[in-house]
Amino acid sequence: xxxxxxxxxQIPGRMPKKISQQAKENDSEGRGTKRPWQDIxxxxxxxxxxxxxxxxxxxxxDALDAECHRTAREASSPPGE
Numbered sequence: 476x477x478x479x480x481x482x483x484x485q486i487p488g489r490m491p492k493k494i495s496q497q498a499k500e501n502d503s504e505g506r507g508t509k510r511p512w513q514d515i516x517x518x519x520x521x522x523x524x525x526x527x528x529x530x531x532x533x534x535x536x537d538a539l540d541a542e543c544h545r546t547a548r549e550a551s552s553p554p555g556e
Contacts, residue, residue: 512538 515535522528 510534510538512542
């Protein structure tokens with residue numbers, strides 16, 4: 476029998492918990508952020524660290540996706556709901 480580990484067997488024990496916590500922090504659809512996209516965009520314009528900038532751009536993208544989904548749901552729901 477081959478004793479090779481699968482990809483998931485190689486993930487450190489704390490990683491799944493960290494991923495789970497991040498998912499809980501996101502919105503109900505599993506994406507997005509709690510911060511308004513405008514705040515994130517403003518922070519992007521001031522950030523000088525390339526690594527942090529990349530993180531912020533990802534967060535901004537998630538926030539914009541969540542906003543698009545939210546507005547699409549509102550537009551498709553009947554008035555009064």
